[in-house]
Amino acid sequence: MIRVVVVDDEELVRSGFRLILQAAGDIEVVATSTGEQAVRAVGLHRPDVVLLDIRMADMDGLTVLRQLQGLKPPPVVAMLTTFDSDEYIVTALRSGAAGFILKDTAPAQLAQMVRTLAAGGVVLSSKVSRTVVEGHLGGGADGEAVARAGQLTERERGVLVLIAEGLSNTEIGARIHVSVGTVKDHVSAILTKLRVGSRVQAALVAERAGLLADGERGP
Structure with a gap:
């Protein structure tokens, strides 16, 4: 079972996400909380995945994210948002979020995104706007991204695409028939050549x- 904590300041949203995810069969929502209760809830239940509202009345979602990143080990966190152009998404991704999910995501897609997160992958809504992508990478031209990707070997480009699709190292290894250790070496080389610090940033490049x-970034 994949253990999930949902953090949102609206009870209706928390209840809705619980119902949707519990119906998946392999996902258990072990707790829901407001922003002020989030760190305590996560520390108590130690979930595999945290779904965190980026905008809350009781406590800013970015503040909660930074607090969660201070836990040892930090949980996998995906941000929930209503707007695909939310300017806070850029800061959240830079602060360690493993991606973001729009609140109107279809139930089946939501469950699959949680599975992807639990497996160590990243999730980026298919509606991610060009503004968000460019803001996250510093606003460089597409040509710069092409140049960075051009430094990769053919195998590394293949691994990069699988990273962006949300696959974990184990899943990538199975897909291309190499060991997890070899995948880790490829990922390390990709991050170095692309000059980025996370799988999310690599996916955006x-x-x-x-x-x-085009489409959801998921297996």
């Missing part, structure tokens, strides 16, 4: 370099 087809 792949997006801007034109390596990805």
Whole structure:
């Protein structure tokens, strides 16, 4: 079972997400909380995934994210938002979020995104705006992303696409028939050559370099 904590200041949203995710069969919502209760709830239940509202009345979602990143080990956190152009998404991704999910995501897609997060992948809504992508990477031109991706070997480009699709190292290894250790070496080389610090940032470079087809980033 994948253990999830949902953090939102609206009880209706928390209840809705609980019902949707519990219906998946392999996901258990072990707790829901407001922003002020989030760190305590996560520390108590130690979930695999935290779904965190980026905008809350009782406590700013970015503040909660930074507090959660201070836990040892920090949980996997995806931000919930109503707007695909939310300017806070950029800061959240830079602060360690593993992606973001729009609140109107279809139930089946929501469950799959949680599975992707639990497996160590990243999730980026298909509606991610160009403004968010460019803001996250510093606003460089697409040509720069193409140039960065051009430094990768053919195998590394293939691994980068699989990272952007949300696959974990284990899943990537199974897909391309190599060991997890070899995948880790490829990922390390990709992050170094792209000059980024996380899989999310690497996925966004792949997006801007034109390596990805339109659609949800998930297996």
